[in-house]
Amino acid sequence: MDSILIIDDKHAILESLEMFFTEKGYHVLTADRGRDGLRRFREHDPQVVILDIRLPDVDGIALLEQIQEAEHPCKVIMITAFQDMETTIQAMKLGAYDYIHKPLDVDKIEKAVERALYTMKIDQEPPLVAEITQPPNPEVIIGKSDRMGKIFQTIGMLSQNRAHVLIQGATGTGKELIARVIHRNSLYAREPFVTFDCSAVVETLLESELFGHEKGAFTGAAQSKEGKIALAGNGTLFLDEIGELPRVMQRKFLGFLQRNAYDRVGGTHPLRSRCRIIAATNRNLTDRVREGKFRQDLFYRLKVVMIHVPLLVERRSDIPDLVRHFLQKINWELGTEIFNLEKGVMDLLVSHDWPGNVRELENVLVEAVVRSRGNVILVEEIENILSSSSPFATIPLTHYSLPYMEKEHIRKTLERLNWNRTETAKVLGISPPTLRKKIRKYAIEPAA
Numbered sequence: 001m002d003s004i005l006i007i008d009d010k011h012a013i014l015e016s017l018e019m020f021f022t023e024k025g026y027h028v029l030t031a032d033r034g035r036d037g038l039r040r041f042r043e044h045d046p047q048v049v050i051l052d053i054r055l056p057d058v059d060g061i062a063l064l065e066q067i068q069e070a071e072h073p074c075k076v077i078m079i080t081a082f083q084d085m086e087t088t089i090q091a092m093k094l095g096a097y098d099y100i101h102k103p104l105d106v107d108k109i110e111k112a113v114e115r116a117l118y119t120m121k122i123d124q125e126p127p128l129v130a131e132i133t134q135p136p137n138p139e140v141i142i143g144k145s146d147r148m149g150k151i152f153q154t155i156g157m158l159s160q161n162r163a164h165v166l167i168q169g170a171t172g173t174g175k176e177l178i179a180r181v182i183h184r185n186s187l188y189a190r191e192p193f194v195t196f197d198c199s200a201v202v203e204t205l206l207e208s209e210l211f212g213h214e215k216g217a218f219t220g221a222a223q224s225k226e227g228k229i230a231l232a233g234n235g236t237l238f239l240d241e242i243g244e245l246p247r248v249m250q251r252k253f254l255g256f257l258q259r260n261a262y263d264r265v266g267g268t269h270p271l272r273s274r275c276r277i278i279a280a281t282n283r284n285l286t287d288r289v290r291e292g293k294f295r296q297d298l299f300y301r302l303k304v305v306m307i308h309v310p311l312l313v314e315r316r317s318d319i320p321d322l323v324r325h326f327l328q329k330i331n332w333e334l335g336t337e338i339f340n341l342e343k344g345v346m347d348l349l350v351s352h353d354w355p356g357n358v359r360e361l362e363n364v365l366v367e368a369v370v371r372s373r374g375n376v377i378l379v380e381e382i383e384n385i386l387s388s389s390s391p392f393a394t395i396p397l398t399h400y401s402l403p404y405m406e407k408e409h410i411r412k413t414l415e416r417l418n419w420n421r422t423e424t425a426k427v428l429g430i431s432p433p434t435l436r437k438k439i440r441k442y443a444i445e446p447a448a
């Protein structure tokens, strides 16, 4: 039988909680003084302590500290009539499981007790992840799916040459990580790895940022400055969002790729470079070429080796490994000890749609770890985070349009129901002919 120790100097509270929890089948112990409470705690090893923060003989926070030092696992729920920042922070810092304000709502206390006991049970299960004793390697790509396997092969192939690479994939899929791993596995791994975001610099400064400039080349150029190409030396220049490079710069950059030489702004003699270019884009560059927004010759020059990084939903089988990897990493970085997931959490994470891909998964886990009490992440916590984080947070504004949302909603429902149109029409609340019309209108078809 689970036992609860209630420590409070108000007899009315002691009696009502004792009656309530005894009726619910718990073994209940009570104490109206702190010292007496500590003695009873040591004698009876209760699983949960409900502890009033203000007691006549000892300070509830000091008592909490002593209880937390005990060997046997126990969760402490603090209760208080006072809303005071310092004490609340102190109590949570010392590892209090929950903090409930008076007047007491028994349902709330019961829920907290149930949660505490449940968390303790999962805490005692074999851990999903082990504690690591070395800092995690930041340049490791997790993934056993076929799609990732192909990417690993390509990285291996690239390790012996300096071919330029184009990495295409949606936001947060791991393009920069792949670029770093290509660099680390190359023959020039000790040379610099320099990143440059083509969308983050105003057009007028792009040329000088990339190629550098001479003193006096333009107003404000008080000193000569090396560009990113020079900084990359014999290493790698990672150009993020290459699709955003303005047309004028595309021509100049193509010139550099063709000659392996470039001029600083205001420079009089060309400078040579041996750096490898790894360009990344979350746009479909083929479409940009077709629209006339990206030079075809530059596209061909860059895509000598092309890597398509799949969406996280296209490799759901990698999610459990990613979750384990991130939990270890987060524990290391934040000093937390979350070693387990409640049953059901992994299924929830595997079935989520992840518009922000791997980055979003990592962020959700960070939030869950920070919020969790005990050593476990509960389904309820993940559900709260997933429902509160806007599903649109990582989606471009153009995707907010109603037709786009309608198309996506129909496609997802079809996928979920294995492309059974009758079932899909039923779920969507429209007739099968209307569904057929919409499928034709939006050209919805199964992914190849």
Ligand SMILES: Nc1ncnc2c1ncn2[C@@H]1O[C@H](COP(=O)(O)OP(=O)(O)OP(=O)(O)O)[C@@H](O)[C@H]1O
Pocket (backbone or CB within 6 Å): 140, 141, 142, 143, 169, 170, 171, 172, 173, 174, 175, 176, 177, 178, 240, 282, 322, 325, 358, 359, 362
């Ligand atoms: N396969 C993976 N294994 C481990 N970590 C990953 C993986 N893919 C991505 N990550 C992590 O996810 C985060 C986002 O990855 P990254 O910055 O490489 O994405 P990106 O595609 O370059 O994003 P963006 O297009 O928004 O710049 C990083 O913290 C990265 O380490």
